[in-house]
Amino acid sequence: MQYQFPDNFWWGSASSAPQTEGAAFEDGKGENIWDLWYKNEPNRFFNGVSATEASTFYKHYRSDIALMKDIGHNSFRTSISWSRLIPTGHGEVNPKAVEFYNNVIDEMVAQGIQPFINLFHFDMPVAMQEIGGWENREVVDAYAEFAATCFKLFGDRVKHWFTFNEPIVPVEGGYLYDFHYPNVVDFRRAVTVGYHTILAHSKAVMAYRAQQQDGQIGIILNLTPSYPRSQNPADLRAAECADLLFNRSFLDPAAKGEFPQGLIEILKQYDQMPDCQVGDSDIIAAGKVDLLGVNYYQPRRVKARLTAVDQNSPFMPEWLFENYEMPGRKMNPHRGWEIYEKGIYDIMINLRDNYGNIPCFISENGMGVEGEDKFLKDGQIQDTYRIEFIQDHLSWLHKAIQExxxxxxxxxWTFIDNWSWCNAYKNRYGFYSLDLKTQTRTKKLSGEWFAQVSKNNGF
Structure with missing residues (x-):
């Protein structure tokens, strides 16, 4: 079967500043929460590896962009580090950072690669976290000022901007499930963080439109379809609750300019509403995006709770559902995640039918593999499993586009194996493998294959 994609389709990959740049304490960069957390608790990171060096994109961006070109990228997403550009979170702009990001953007443009630039990828400046992070509205305003600064500095060349990557993750990781700093477990505080993040997003969108530039502004959401175990009404309700909390909490405000009624009802029922101020709903309504980035890795499968909730435990999303392991599911044995290619189609059809067919693109999809060296043959990683993974997802994506x-x-996700939060370099995702000792980049079989896909605009 031949799969041809629409003309001018974006073929590329995604990464972020904190996961690739390194140079964490160089050229005037301020600390972010990952720099701080690593100093305090290095044991929380796989093999004790920090992002201080990462994949040295700060030093090697020019040759790295040449490698992108080599495998047919016509677009690439990274982020601007808030703490590098404005080390204290607001106020003085760091000239070394301006120079670096100008160089990166200019080099991409020169190589015919469209820069897709995101503004926040989990990397809160420490100076902002110290006054409460997203719990504090002052930080919302500081972020809007940071965004406006970026648009002014780089918007003449950057035509695809994104306010946040996976904004639900700092909510879950930092305020519910203890896998990101500041390691809080408190649903009400989590809701405040999510609510203020949406306000920050909308203020950035407003700032972008106020500058009347000729690009697009969007957001990148990890949309994880919630599949019920069965059609039993209790299972259907469990899936609906999971969907409201983890998907629609950000999708509806970004695409429709308002929160879903069902989410508000859940928050009221459990007395978890955030502090809303007069005028907030107008700000949120102004945050509707031009373009939606969709990150998809795996499905979420849920069922109605089988056990009673301990009323003395902290209120958590799992009061409303339980996770469900579907018998016979297809697995990535090297990462422990389910592979469900049709999920990418289901997301697209949902956006088509329920969100006005909003312009979108797959901003992340990928397969992490632990111990990928075991697939090394004649000096190259033979990652046929990754090629198969991408092909199978693209075929479902193609079907959605046809419809x-x-x-x-x-x-x-991603271009070169990169550092990944607490997992550090445990799971490898790249088109290029990275030798941590020498920082050598080597093209994997999937990189060669992707170059052909891009060239042929299909496979």
């Missing part, structure tokens, strides 16, 4: 979904591109 009218407005999807404009596909970016793999």
């Amino acid at each position: 009218g979904a407005d999807c404009r591109g596909y970016h793999l």
